[in-house]
Amino acid sequence: PTGPKVDFAVCLPMLFGRYDRLLHLLQSVEFYRLLGASLVTVYNYSLGPNVDAALHLYAKAGLANVLPWPVSEHLNVSTGWRLNRNPGDVHYYGQIGCMTDCLYRSAHRARWVFMNDIDEVVVPHAYANWSEMVSALSPVGGESNGVQRFSVFTFKNGIFPLEPHAIYRKLPARACVHETEADVDYLRTLRLVTDGRATKVLVDSRSVVHQGVHRADTLLQGALVLNVPEQAALLHHYNFPIVGALMEDLMKTKQYIFFKKKNLLYLTHFLLRYFV
Numbered sequence: 070p071t072g073p074k075v076d077f078a079v080c081l082p083m084l085f086g087r088y089d090r091l092l093h094l095l096q097s098v099e100f101y102r103l104l105g106a107s108l109v110t111v112y113n114y115s116l117g118p119n120v121d122a123a124l125h126l127y128a129k130a131g132l133a134n135v136l137p138w139p140v141s142e143h144l145n146v147s148t149g150w151r152l153n154r155n156p157g158d159v160h161y162y163g164q165i166g167c168m169t170d171c172l173y174r175s176a177h178r179a180r181w182v183f184m185n186d187i188d189e190v191v192v193p194h195a196y197a198n199w200s201e202m203v204s205a206l207s208p209v210g211g212e213s214n215g216v217q218r219f220s221v222f223t224f225k226n227g228i229f230p231l232e233p234h235a236i237y238r239k240l241p242a243r244a245c246v247h248e249t250e251a252d253v254d255y256l257r258t259l260r261l262v263t264d265g266r267a268t269k270v271l272v273d274s275r276s277v278v279h280q281g282v283h284r285a286d287t288l289l290q291g292a293l294v295l296n297v298p299e300q301a302a303l304l305h306h307y308n309f310p311i312v313g314a315l316m317e318d319l320m321k322t323k324q325y326i327f328f329k330k331k332n333l334l335y336l337t338h339f340l341l342r343y344f345v
Contacts (some may be wrong), residue, residue, distance in 0.1 A: 075107035077199050078179035078274075080171035081187050082112060082164045083138045089117020097187050100129065104190070105199040108179060110171050112138040134174070138167060168280045176274045184280060185304065186271040191224050193302045202302055203271075206295060220276035220292035221285045224304040226267040269304045 098109055111124055113135055127133035140146055140163040141228040149155030159166070168184055175182045181203060184190060207219040230294050266284050279287035285294070 074343070075179050077105045077181050077183070078108040078110065078175050079106050079183045079185070079187070080175065081108050082166060082167045083114040083140075084116055084120070084187065087115050087117045089120050091119040091123060091266055093187065094120050094123055097190065100135070100190050101183075102132070103198075104193070105169065106183070108132065108134060110134040110135050110136065113165050114138045138163070140166075153297045162284055165280070168282065172272070172274060172277055172280045181271055182274045183269070183271050186280075186306075187201075187305055189226075189269060191269070191271065191302055194299070195301045199271075205309060206297065206301065217294070219295040220273040220295040222271040222290065222302075223261075223268045223284060223294060223296045224302055225297075225299050226269065226306050227299070227303045229305055229307050234293040266294045267306075311325070 077134075086323065092221050101109055101194040109127070111133060113121075113124075124133055124135045140159060144163070145159050146154045146163060147157030149161065155161075172182060173185075181199070185191065189304070191199070193199065193202040196205060203222075206222065272280070272285050273292070276292040277285045277287070278289060279285075288294070314345050325331055
């Protein structure tokens with residue numbers, strides 16, 4: 070096989086429950102592209118019509134790889150990530166198998182592969198994009214100067230509460246954007262960094278043997294892992310609102326995100342009008 074054709078790809082695990090949050094999907098894919106992704110792989114367990122149509126357009130443009138994931142036809146799947154509450158033959162719709170499958174499919178297509186969920190994105194805080202980030206953290210030829218080359222980058226999980234941006238209220242009613250749905254807004258200014266257990270990774274696609282949900286479980290001999298400090302980059306996880314003491318902590322740890330935010334917002338607005 071030939072070498073990798075693109076620098077960065079993103080592997081998203083299975084989408085289920087007739088997932089049809091079009092705005093959510095467009096924001097995620099377009100933000101990945103702004104940061105440097107050339108390919109996004111999505112596993113279709115159960116999609117709604119709007120997201121299905123959008124993904125087919127991305128696939129036609131060569132920007133997405135949409136794969137069926139009919140695991141429930143063969144196994145009793147767990148429908149939640151806590152096995153004690155959601156038992157089954159395979160954990161959480163087969164997420165681990167999904168990630169490892171995507172890793173191997175990407176090995177000869179992309180040099181670097183992000184492993185994260187659709188409501189997550191690794192945002193460089195000290196760099197303009199992913200390419201600049203990797204070049205700084207693991208420079209090519211750095212070995213001659215005593216600088217280590219890394220095969221896996223692990224990022225802390227920063228939880229950002231969801232709040233719809235005012236511009237979404239101007240979208241046409243047929244866009245099916247509901248304020249109660251609290252769609253992803255990548256312009257969050259508040260975040261809470263977790264204790265490091267729910268990390269996500271960027272991997273050299275040819276250095277990992279087995280991929281887990283939060284880390285690369287098995288590496289080739291000699292492959293090195295770097296735990297990236299949050300000052301350099303952070304996994305932005307856009308989740309449901311946090312209440313109580315955690316919200317108080319959020320208010321004390323403001324962080325402003327300036328990366329092409331205006332471009333992303335209006336690009337998403339344009340794409341949504343196009344798709345709907």
